[in-house]
Amino acid sequence: MMTIYSRNIGQEMAKVDALTQNNWIEMVAPSVDEIAQLTQELSLPAYFLEEATDKNVRPKIESEGANQLFIIHLPYSDPNVAHSGLDIKYRTIPFAIILTGTHFITVCQEKTPFTAQYFMEQNLNFGAAYHTQNTLNILNQTADDYIVLTQKIENEITAAEDELSRSYRNPELYTLLYLNESLLYMATSLKQMLYTMRKIEQDGILEMHRDDREIYIDALVELEQAYAVTEINQLNSNNVMDAYGNIIQNNVSHVVKLLTAVTIVLSIPTMIASIYGMNVPLPYQDEPEAFSILIGVMVVMSVVVALIFRKKNYF
Structure with a gap:
């Protein structure tokens, strides 16, 4: 123009x-x-x-x-x-x-x-x-x-x-x-x-x-x-x-490390639950306190692993 x-x-x-x-x-x-x-x-x-x-x-x-x-x-x-x-x-x-x-x-x-x-x-x-x-x-x-x-x-x-x-x-x-x-x-x-x-x-x-x-x-x-x-x-x-x-x-590395640690901690109860969810004869499956014992084992193992990771600054 x-x-x-x-x-x-x-x-x-x-x-x-x-x-x-x-x-x-x-x-x-x-x-x-x-x-x-x-x-x-x-x-x-x-x-x-x-x-x-x-x-x-x-x-x-x-x-x-x-x-x-x-x-x-x-x-x-x-x-x-x-x-x-x-x-x-x-x-x-x-x-x-x-x-x-x-x-x-x-x-x-x-x-x-x-x-x-x-x-x-x-x-x-x-x-x-x-x-x-x-x-x-x-x-x-x-x-x-x-x-x-x-x-x-x-x-x-x-x-x-x-x-x-x-x-x-x-x-x-x-x-x-x-x-x-x-x-x-x-x-x-x-x-x-x-x-x-x-x-x-x-x-x-x-x-x-x-x-x-x-x-x-x-x-x-x-x-x-x-x-x-x-x-x-x-x-x-x-x-x-x-x-x-x-x-x-x-920062991304820190997030990946945290997610990996959380995944490992959560994989312990998942693994135990998967094993005892199989439709095959399992040890202590007829015990009346089997469920409570399994839950206790899951919690203890998860806490122990979480404390180890915490000590190594993974969390």
Whole structure:
């Protein structure tokens, strides 16, 4: 879907039907026809939009003439996954920014936080003079989103640890496994994002004034912090999985040992009852106290075996 926005006379964000001047073009899961239309109308390099819609593309910067393509990764929470124990809930998705003339274009296959409301709240304008400010604001907000998501994953890891300490089951380990996968996605994307951010400064791709540079530095610092926290959480998650994997194995071994001991204790009266239940002549079968004696023998033997197992810590 392609939506074209423009600022009206009152500086309010308004949708327009056709390209004018100083537009923001929002493309969410664009169709082939929309991509072809935009490429033709703005004389964009075809590969710009091809890479912008590639779900496997890495963060990068491309330039051709006056046109520039920025691809970053956004932290993404999959709405189709209700809980981290069911599948990988937290991922990263490519988000493209294309700067061409007076037009500011964003492309993503999913809905993002960068909506018309976001631009209104940030009081951002459109046009060539605002390309740097808009791009840096998006990078800064993305860095904030990474920080928030890493904290959320950290809280879920802590909750999974608490649950694991009381559980003999595997679902909690799957939760940690999927969270670890999420951290892997984030660590990979953040490392590439940091490379892209440094390339912006080294190559002078965006002309930054003093205020713009402050936004850039803030975004860079927060991305570095998010990357460091992600690595720490990933290491912690791996350690927790290893530790609790061993704990669960020990717990299962203890349960099996207990059940085996109980089975042996119960097999004694079962064996005696089975023998004296046979339809053949048996010793003392005509004695009037035979039943009571058998019950007593069963109880004594079971108690003796149970005490032996108790002494060996089988119970």
